[in-house]
Amino acid sequence: MLDAITLEGFCAAVIHVDRQGHCHGALGICRPFAVVLVDVQVVGDDQELVAGHLENFVVVNRHGNAPIERKYRLAICARQIEPSNRNHCARSTITFGILSVSFHKSMKMKIETLAVHAGHTIDPATGAVATPIHLSTTFERDVEGTYSRGFMYTRNNNPNRQALERGVSMLEGGETAAAFGSGTAAAMALFQTLAPGDHVLAHVDAYYGTTRLLREIFLRWGLDVNFIDMSDLSAVKNALRPKTKLAWMETPSNPLLKIVDLAAVAEIVHEKGALCVCDNTWAPIIQRPFDLGADLILHSTTKYFGGHCDVLGGIIAAKVENDFFQRIRSIQYEGGAVPSPFDCWLVLRGMRTLPWRMRAHSENAMKVANFLAQHRKVNDVHYPGLSSHPGHEIAAHQMSMFGGMLSFEVRNGRDAAMSVAAKTNIFTRATSLGGVESLIEHRASIEGAGTTSPEGLLRLSIGLENADDLIEDLDQALG
Numbered sequence: 359m360l361d362a363i364t365l366e367g368f369c370a371a372v373i374h375v376d377r378q379g380h381c382h383g384a385l386g387i388c389r390p391f392a393v394v395l396v397d398v399q400v401v402g403d404d405q406e407l408v409a410g411h412l413e414n415f416v417v418v419n420r421h422g423n424a425p426i427e428r429k430y431r432l433a434i435c436a437r438q439i440e441p442s443n444r445n446h447c448a449r450s451t452i453t454f455g456i457l458s459v460s461f462h463k464s465m466k467m468k469i470e471t472l473a474v475h476a477g478h479t480i481d482p483a484t485g486a487v488a489t490p491i492h493l494s495t496t497f498e499r500d501v502e503g504t505y506s507r508g509f510m511y512t513r514n515n516n517p518n519r520q521a522l523e524r525g526v527s528m529l530e531g532g533e534t535a536a537a538f539g540s541g542t543a544a545a546m547a548l549f550q551t552l553a554p555g556d557h558v559l560a561h562v563d564a565y566y567g568t569t570r571l572l573r574e575i576f577l578r579w580g581l582d583v584n585f586i587d588m589s590d591l592s593a594v595k596n597a598l599r600p601k602t603k604l605a606w607m608e609t610p611s612n613p614l615l616k617i618v619d620l621a622a623v624a625e626i627v628h629e630k631g632a633l634c635v636c637d638n639t640w641a642p643i644i645q646r647p648f649d650l651g652a653d654l655i656l657h658s659t660t661k662y663f664g665g666h667c668d669v670l671g672g673i674i675a676a677k678v679e680n681d682f683f684q685r686i687r688s689i690q691y692e693g694g695a696v697p698s699p700f701d702c703w704l705v706l707r708g709m710r711t712l713p714w715r716m717r718a719h720s721e722n723a724m725k726v727a728n729f730l731a732q733h734r735k736v737n738d739v740h741y742p743g744l745s746s747h748p749g750h751e752i753a754a755h756q757m758s759m760f761g762g763m764l765s766f767e768v769r770n771g772r773d774a775a776m777s778v779a780a781k782t783n784i785f786t787r788a789t790s791l792g793g794v795e796s797l798i799e800h801r802a803s804i805e806g807a808g809t810t811s812p813e814g815l816l817r818l819s820i821g822l823e824n825a826d827d828l829i830e831d832l833d834q835a836l837g
């Protein structure tokens with residue numbers, strides 16, 4: 359259950375209660391919001407909440423509403439009192455001793471604010487502003503044998519992982535999320551929710567690792583898979599079957615930056631009762647797949663979320679916390695491909711600057727794309743921000759910016775492309791993307807046998823350097 363709340367006028371509250379099997383997560387509170395976190399003092403069979411510390415809120419005793427057992431040491435309950443005393447609009451329900459609060463009068467926080475605060479809490483024990491990293495793999499059990507603080511064993515759940523999942527689901531506007539040790543592990547978990555005989559529709563220009571996963575592992579697992587160009591809506595319609603369970607969309611795609619019309623594909627796929635997944639790795643913040651009909655969003659958080667090429671991770675956010683998502687959740691902790699607490703911490707830290715970085719990546723990429731589009735040694739530039747790009751109109755409609763990734767085809771093919779990559783000084787020849795430093799990569803040789811990347815194609819991950827320097831570097835390398 360996720361409540362992202364802002365209260366009109368003067369303050370806001372973000373409270374999230376996780377339910378994971380027998381575990382109930384600790385509560386996360388976004389720093390600038392007037393929320394009271396209290397300890398529960400058990401008085402006889404009764405319970406009181408004490409230590410409210412912000413005057414806009416009062417702590418209320420919920421003991422009349424539902425039984426709370428002694429064992430629950432932490433609870434939260436906040437009721438807002440506006441100065442005018444008009445807006446007592448909090449609704450609250452107790453779930454196993456943890457209270458979730460939602461407010462009728464809500465409005466959405468802006469994305470930059472959400473990115474900075476979602477998932478972050480002031481450490482109640484120390485007041486630490488930066489979230490502590492909880493390296494402990496195991497957590498104390500109560501004398502009664504329960505885990506009232508919500509954590510038992512780090513493979514099942516961990517405070518840093520929970521904070522990251524909460525933060526990303528809030529950012530994407532979903533109800534929940536499950537974090538993994540890599541984007542590929544997240545994709546793997548998603549496909550593992552399916553049963554032999556189920557049919558998957560995947561974008562032909564999806565990330566090579568994902569298509570390889572489907573071809574080399576899940577065909578043997580018994581999934582039936584079709585790769586189609588999802589920018590062609592009639593191809594999507596024709597490829598759907600009665601057993602289609604999942605459509606895997608990726609836009610902009612890798613490495614040709616093809617644009618899939620998310621809303622149109624989702625409508626077609628939903629008509630047949632299948633789910634839509636969007637790999638949004640290349641366009642976090644600037645593309646909102648849940649608003650466009652996706653049911654699930656995947657990110658390789660190795661890329662823009664982490665933002666500094668120093669952490670591997672993946673996450674699946676779900677619009678609705680339904681049975682399908684519960685299967686992903688159980689694969690997460692039973693399969694164990696979970697991220698370390700430090701990795702979660704790094705990704706959540708990266709998320710704080712994500713909106714601003716995406717803006718700068720996009721602005722730089724637009725300048726570089728314009729430069730390359732004019733260059734006599736360049737055949738083709740694949741960037742959805744260019745009006746010449748076949749997906750430009752759809753991209754302009756479904757993205758707020760065009761992102762930091764682009765690719766271009768060097769005249770004279772593979773050798774010429776390799777030589778350009780070899781001559782760059784600021785761009786680093788390396789795979790991956792989404793970091794502050796610009797990278798250049800010859801995709802066909804990285805992807806190897808079966809690649810569909812043109813031999814003359816170079817992919818650029820545009821970083822946060824000054825665009826003029828990047829252009830100068832490419833100019834001298836192209837010669």
Ligand code: PLP
Pocket residue numbers: 540541542543565567568608612637639640657658659660670671672790
């Ligand atoms: N999805 C996309 C679009 C990617 O570009 C990548 C990696 O490059 C992945 C998924 C896989 O992520 P990871 O490398 O974290 O496993």
